[in-house]
Amino acid sequence: MIDDMIREKIVGASSIGITSHIRPDGDAIGASLGLGMALLNIGKKVQVVLKDGISSTFRHLPGADLVKRAFEPGIDLMIVDDCSDLIRTGGVLGDRIPDINIDHHITNELFAEVNLVEPDSVATSAILAKHMPFWGLSFTPEIAKTLLTGILSDSIGFRTSNTTSESLRLAAGLMDVGADISELYNKALLTHSYEATKFWGFALARMQRENGLVWTALTLDDRKASGYFGNDDADLTNLLSSIESYEVAVLFIEQSITRTRVSWRSAGEFDISNLAHEMGGGGHPNAAGAELEGTLAEVQEKVLRMTQDYLKQVKSYAINSDGDRK
Numbered sequence: 001m002i003d004d005m006i007r008e009k010i011v012g013a014s015s016i017g018i019t020s021h022i023r024p025d026g027d028a029i030g031a032s033l034g035l036g037m038a039l040l041n042i043g044k045k046v047q048v049v050l051k052d053g054i055s056s057t058f059r060h061l062p063g064a065d066l067v068k069r070a071f072e073p074g075i076d077l078m079i080v081d082d083c084s085d086l087i088r089t090g091g092v093l094g095d096r097i098p099d100i101n102i103d104h105h106i107t108n109e110l111f112a113e114v115n116l117v118e119p120d121s122v123a124t125s126a127i128l129a130k131h132m133p134f135w136g137l138s139f140t141p142e143i144a145k146t147l148l149t150g151i152l153s154d155s156i157g158f159r160t161s162n163t164t165s166e167s168l169r170l171a172a173g174l175m176d177v178g179a180d181i182s183e184l185y186n187k188a189l190l191t192h193s194y195e196a197t198k199f200w201g202f203a204l205a206r207m208q209r210e211n212g213l214v215w216t217a218l219t220l221d222d223r224k225a226s227g228y229f230g231n232d233d234a235d236l237t238n239l240l241s242s243i244e245s246y247e248v249a250v251l252f253i254e255q256s257i258t259r260t261r262v263s264w265r266s267a268g269e270f271d272i273s274n275l276a277h278e279m280g281g282g283g284h285p286n287a288a289g290a291e292l293e294g295t296l297a298e299v300q301e302k303v304l305r306m307t308q309d310y311l312k313q314v315k316s317y318a319i320n321s322d323g324d325r326k
């Protein structure tokens with residue numbers, strides 16, 4: 001049993017490292033902090049490392065002070081959570097192969113010795129909420145807050161199509177331990193800084209659409225002009241995904257003169273995880289991302305063309321299979 005393997009590894013270790021993906025979202029942060037605090041509570045030495053630290057949206061979370069940008073030596077057990085491949089850790093592991101991989105991305109590359117990957121799970125934090133008791137770990141109100149934040153973030157407040165009754169039951173269990181869902185919901189999903197909102201404004205003003213596709217870009221100049229200093233999308237992708245009757249929304253985030261990050265959101269049956277994976281990224285059927293070499297204009301041109309082609313393909317397939325049935 002995978003739970004027994006994980007429990008044995010935890011019992012046998014005295015110093016445990018935890019890391020997740022670059023530009024960590026609420027799930028990456030919530031899962032890392034929740035697991036980190038639970039391991040501290042059973043007397044382990046714990047290092048939690050996130051290459052990009054924690055954005056201001058999640059700095060209120062218990063355990064946020066645990067987070068460092070690099071590992072110190074002497075770790076017996078290395079755990080990677082919410083991360084589909086090792087490149088996404090941002091190089092914090094060096095050559096080290098992790099012992100345990102806990103994730104829910106369908107594109108996960110199963111890179112560790114023990115891989116607990118459940119693509120049907122709404123969040124990595126939900127996987128932890130379900131499995132931690134089998135590893136001898138228990139929940140405190142602080143741990144419940146971080147895990148519930150992870151579940152709320154990845155499900156965009158239980159709005160994504162992978163929200164199940166099980167995810168609601170897990171969330172309810174965390175509420176019973178002492179997590180306040182309304183407070184956490186507001187902080188994780190509704191509150192944005194003035195700078196982040198201004199940053200959105202630049203991108204929203206240049207938003208475009210064509211055949212079910214909606215797209216826009218956040219540039220380095222926008223970042224400077226708005227005073228938003230995170231290197232993420234300031235959550236704009238989620239706003240784009242709320243646009244009525246779109247099929248695929250694409251956000252381009254200029255990272256440097258030669259690198260551009262792409263974030264896709266899709267509605268309904270359009271699975272964009274393969275498209276992201278083809279371009280070196282990964283994700284979920286309705287939410288995926290990749291980082292590409294090239295200027296913003298180059299990447300935008302290429303990715304829009306590929307996404308349009310993909311949309312056409314999926315639609316013509318749907319029409320054909322419909323015809324077959326008749």
Ligand SMILES: [Mn+2]
Nearest residue numbers: 027082124154
């Ligand atoms: Mn996640």
